[in-house]
Structure formats: C-alpha cells, structure tokens
Amino acid sequence: MHGRKAYELVKEFADGEKGHxxxxxxxxxxxxxxxxxxxxxxxxSLIRKMQEEGLEVQTARNADHYGALIHHLSLIRNKRCLMAYVYNRAEIIRELAWKVGLLHELPGEIQEKFSDSEEQYFKDHSKSLKSYMSQLSLDVNVDMVPPKDPYIKVRVLEDLGSGIILSDKSANFARHSMHFLKRTDAEQYVARGLMEELTG
Amino acid sequence: MASGAGEWSAEQIDDYETLISTTDVELLKRAWRNEKASPEILPFEEALVKRAKEQIQLMEETVDDFAESGHDPLIASLYQMDLDRAQFLLRSYLRVRLQKIEKFMFHIWKMDTYRNRLSIEEEKFTERCIRDIGKYLEETVLSKLPDNYQSVLKQSIISEEDDMVPEPQLDTFVVAKCERATRPLYLDGSRQSASFDSSRDDHFQMVPGDLCILRYRPFQEELMSGNISLV
Structure with a gap:
C-alpha cells in the first residue's frame, strides 16, 4: 500500500510523549x-516503456504517464515522512543539546535511543552552541527561567560527593541532603535530574 | 479599535513614555519582548547588547566589591538580584534569537533581509547549524534516496522552488502596543504610504497607548520603525 509504512513511522513519532x-x-x-x-x-521502468513506445515523456498523457506520476508522488510523500521523522527527532536532540549537551555527557538511557548519526548530530550541535557562547564569552544556556530569588533550596537526588565546588562554597552533596544554593549554580544539576528544587 | 488613552492626554503619556523608555534596561526589555513575540527574526540590537554587557560587567564588579568589603549584605543581595534580572534578560534575548535560527536556518540563510539581521556570531552559528543538520539529514535519509530526490531544500529535482524549507508564519496573531502614532494601516497588509486612498474605509490608525490584537504582517514595518512594540 502506497505510503502506509511512512505513515506508521510518522504516527509513531507523533504518538510519543512530547519532548521524549x-x-x-x-x-x-x-x-x-x-x-x-x-x-x-x-x-x-514506466518511463522506459513510454520511450520504447516512442512517446514523448513530457507531453504524453496515457495510463503509463499517470502510473509514473503516482509513483513519483508516493516517493515524494515518503521522503517528506522520512524527513519529518528525522527532523522532528533532530529538534528534540537540539533541545537536549541546550539543556545538557554543553557541559556533560548525555545520560545513558537517552543515549541508547539515538542512532549513530543522531549521536554525532548531538555532539556537532553542542559544539556549535559552545563556539557561539565562547565567541560571545557569555553562557546563554543558564538562567532558563526568569529569576525570582537569587538563591533556591534544593535536595540532592544522587550522591555527588564533595568534589563539586560552586562559585561561593563547597559542600558535601550527599544524597538526600538539602542545600541553599545560588540559582545559577544549581540550575545545571537540576536540569540533569541530579537535584530537585524545593518550592514553597 | 481600542479606546483612547483615558484621562491622560496623549502628550503627557508621550513625555512619560520617553522618559521611562530611554534607560537601557527598558530598551532591552522591549527588544526582548518584541523578539519573543514576533514570528520572524528581528534586526540584532548590536549597540544595545554591547552596552548591556558593559553595564552587567560593571555591576558584577560592584557586587564583588561589596562582598569583599563586608558591606551590608542586604544591599549586596539587592544588587545581586538586579544583576540576575539584567543577565536573564540579555541571555533570554540572545537565546530566543538562537532558537529562531535553529528553527528557520535555511530560510534565514537564503533571504538576504534576514541574513543581514544577524550578528557576526549568529551568522557563524547559522552556518554551522546548516552544515551539521545537512550532514545529518544526508547521512540518515537523503543519501539513501534515488538520485533526483536527494536535495535537502526541494522535494524532488522537478520542484522549481525550495519547497522543503520551514518558514516563519507571518500571519500569526500578535498583541501590539502603540508607542507613537502610526500611519494608516490596512488589515490585509497592503501599503498606501505614497497616495492615501480615502475611498477605502477598512484602515485604522493607532495612537499611543492603544492595544490591538492583529495579524503580524500588517505591523511589520511599524514594528521596525519603533512605532509599535509587541507584548
């Protein structure tokens, strides 16, 4: 059936959870x-057949011409579906590049969903973003939400140890410990799911 | 359309607006709002961004001085908050632009009007973006398709125009606030600057303080000239 498989491919993407x-x-x-x-x-082969029959491919309007046209249109439709699938995935990859790609490796459970070229694209795009920021000497990937308070309260979700030194202090970031940190410092850990913000 | 300016005269409001809108923070805020609300990429506010960066640096030094000298921590924290807000504004402004570039890179790249609106760094970024995604699409899809169907911009070789390029939706609705009185505007976007056609009655004029919700396209020029701003 013309285009059925391509439709399934796009449908699969569209049915997925947004951003995942x-x-x-x-x-x-x-x-x-x-x-x-x-x-x-x-x-x-249809075009060849028409040529063998001595017909002008551009102008002839017989059954073979319309047959060829249907194949052409099906092909284009399939191409659009393939591109839509890949391109929309690329958009999610770019989003990930913004959130985590600039500083860190991706978490394994996301990485295994990538194809090889997607992984390469993720790296390439992260590099492009990085090079933009270094030219500007300004990090544009922090401060993702408008600031209300310069400090936020966070709970550490995974054991981070005391290796991390934040701009104004170093502390032991043991699992489940709670800290009062500068928002700009904590943001990157919150984005990676290593800390959660405590509100209220 | 929207009602008049209420109890204040237009002149009073004008004075107030010019006073308030001349600080760089206000200008940056307006640039950021416009950029966020408009579907297409707007000219890069180069001078403004440069000034904002300098001021942020100055602020950072002030905050550092305060921290070192053990000055009143409350004042220091207030400065810090102000600094954070300014930084958010600047970063968000640049970020919105980058995200538009990511979305419409092919379109921006082939249209000179859009390309000229980018900063040097953004131009380099666009170039890299196109290279990266081009390579990626080539690897995954295009190289596997038959010869005549391998273009990233066209559906097939017989397409006369680039018909695979995402373009910004200029007919989307925006909320516009009037800063200075506008020329007569037509809802369908046609321009009548040279000879004013009085026989048409579907035009309207905005005066300062007016707030309208309309399609983006007719406002394009007024936005560029700063007569209106988006909210």
Missing amino acids: LKIFNNELFERVIEECNEHHNALQ
Whole structure:
C-alpha cells in the first residue's frame, strides 16, 4: 500500500510523549527507504516503456504517464515522512543539546535511543552552541527561567560527593541532603535530574 | 479599535513614555519582548547588547566589591538580584534569537533581509547549524534516496522552488502596543504610504497607548520603525 509504512513511522513519532525520544525505529525506517527505491524502479521502468513506445515523456498523457506520476508522488510523500521523522527527532536532540549537551555527557538511557548519526548530530550541535557562547564569552544556556530569588533550596537526588565546588562554597552533596544554593549554580544539576528544587 | 488613552492626554503619556523608555534596561526589555513575540527574526540590537554587557560587567564588579568589603549584605543581595534580572534578560534575548535560527536556518540563510539581521556570531552559528543538520539529514535519509530526490531544500529535482524549507508564519496573531502614532494601516497588509486612498474605509490608525490584537504582517514595518512594540 502506497505510503502506509511512512505513515506508521510518522504516527509513531507523533504518538510519543512530547519532548521524549523513542528508540530510533531502524527497521521501519529501512522499509520506507526500500519502498522509495521500489517506487523509483517502477517509475523508471514506466518511463522506459513510454520511450520504447516512442512517446514523448513530457507531453504524453496515457495510463503509463499517470502510473509514473503516482509513483513519483508516493516517493515524494515518503521522503517528506522520512524527513519529518528525522527532523522532528533532530529538534528534540537540539533541545537536549541546550539543556545538557554543553557541559556533560548525555545520560545513558537517552543515549541508547539515538542512532549513530543522531549521536554525532548531538555532539556537532553542542559544539556549535559552545563556539557561539565562547565567541560571545557569555553562557546563554543558564538562567532558563526568569529569576525570582537569587538563591533556591534544593535536595540532592544522587550522591555527588564533595568534589563539586560552586562559585561561593563547597559542600558535601550527599544524597538526600538539602542545600541553599545560588540559582545559577544549581540550575545545571537540576536540569540533569541530579537535584530537585524545593518550592514553597 | 481600542479606546483612547483615558484621562491622560496623549502628550503627557508621550513625555512619560520617553522618559521611562530611554534607560537601557527598558530598551532591552522591549527588544526582548518584541523578539519573543514576533514570528520572524528581528534586526540584532548590536549597540544595545554591547552596552548591556558593559553595564552587567560593571555591576558584577560592584557586587564583588561589596562582598569583599563586608558591606551590608542586604544591599549586596539587592544588587545581586538586579544583576540576575539584567543577565536573564540579555541571555533570554540572545537565546530566543538562537532558537529562531535553529528553527528557520535555511530560510534565514537564503533571504538576504534576514541574513543581514544577524550578528557576526549568529551568522557563524547559522552556518554551522546548516552544515551539521545537512550532514545529518544526508547521512540518515537523503543519501539513501534515488538520485533526483536527494536535495535537502526541494522535494524532488522537478520542484522549481525550495519547497522543503520551514518558514516563519507571518500571519500569526500578535498583541501590539502603540508607542507613537502610526500611519494608516490596512488589515490585509497592503501599503498606501505614497497616495492615501480615502475611498477605502477598512484602515485604522493607532495612537499611543492603544492595544490591538492583529495579524503580524500588517505591523511589520511599524514594528521596525519603533512605532509599535509587541507584548
């Protein structure tokens, strides 16, 4: 069925939770690519057939012409679906690059959902962002929410030890310990899920 | 459209607005709001960003001095809060722009009007973005497709225009506030600056203080000239 597989691919992405990645569906993806090539072969053979019959491909309007047109349009549709799938995933990857990519490795459970080239793209894009910020000598990836109070209260969710020195102090960031930190310092840990902000 | 300026005369409001709107923080705030609300990327406020950065640096030094000299910690903390807000504004401004670039990089790159609105750093960033995503799309999809279908900008080789490029939606609705009286505006976006066509009655004029919700496109020029700002 024309375009069914590509539709499934896009549907799978659209059904996913917003901003979350599923494992790259390689199998389905390859099937759509295959289908593209099948369409292309069918298209080519129809055009050849028309040429053999001595018809002008551009102007002839017979059954073969419309057959070829359908294959062409199916191919284009498949291409759009493939691109939409990949491009929308790329948008999520860019978002991740903003949040975590500039300072740290991605957490394993996200990384395993990437395909190889997606991982490369994540790294490339993080580098581009980094180079922009170093040219400007200003970090644009902190201060993501408008500041209310320069200090926030956080609880440490994973054992971070005492290795981290923040701009104004160092402390033992043991698991479940609570701290009163500068918001700009704590933000990066909150983004990575290592600390949570306590409100109220 | 919106009602008049209430009890204050337009002149009074004008005076007040000019006074308030001349500080850099206000200017930056306005640039940030405009940038956030408009669907397309706006000209980069180079001089303003430069001044803001200098002022932030100055503030940082002041705060450091306060901390060292053991001055009243409350005052220091107030300075710190003010500093944080200024920094948020600047970062958020730059961030919104980068996010627009990420979204519309191909479109921005091929249109000179948009390209000229970027700062040097943003231009480099756009170039890298396009290179990165180009490489990535090439690897994952395009190289696997038949020859005539491999363009990143076009659906196939027979497309005459670039029909795979995301473009900003200029007909989206925005909330606009009038800063200075505007020229007569038409709802459909047609311009009538040279010869005013009095036979048409679907135009309107905004006076300072007016607030309108309308499509972005007719406001484009007024926004550039600073007659209106977006909220």
